[in-house]
Amino acid sequence: MLIDLTDAVAEELRQPVALISVERVYRGLAHFARAYRRGDARDPVRYWADHAKRLGIVKERRPKSLDAVHLLTVQL
Numbered sequence: 001m002l003i004d005l006t007d008a009v010a011e012e013l014r015q016p017v018a019l020i021s022v023e024r025v026y027r028g029l030a031h032f033a034r035a036y037r038r039g040d041a042r043d044p045v046r047y048w049a050d051h052a053k054r055l056g057i058v059k060e061r062r063p064k065s066l067d068a069v070h071l072l073t074v075q076l
Contacts, residue, residue: 002026005044009057012049019059028055 006025010017028048035041052058 005048008045009048009052012045013052013058015058019061021057021059024056028057031055 002022002025006020006022007017009025010020013020025048028051029044031051032041032044032047035047041047048055048057
C-alpha cells in the first residue's frame with residue numbers, strides 16, 4: 001500500500017517515482033492524520049503533493065559527479 005501511495009504522489013507531482021521518498025511518504029502519514037482530524041485535508045495524495053517541499057517528499061537530485069563517486073565507493 002505504501003508503494004502504491006508513493007506511486008500516486010509521483011504521478012500527482014509529475015515526477016519520476018525514483019525521486020519520491022517512500023520513507024518521507026510514510027512519515028507524512030502522521031502529518032496527514034492530524035490535518036484530517038482538523039478537517040484541513042481529505043485526500044492523502046493531494047496533501048503530500050501540496051506539502052511536498054515541507055515534508056521532504058521529493059528527493060534532491062545529485063550532481064552526476066556525486067553519483068559516480070557514490071557508485072565507486074559502493075563497489076569497493
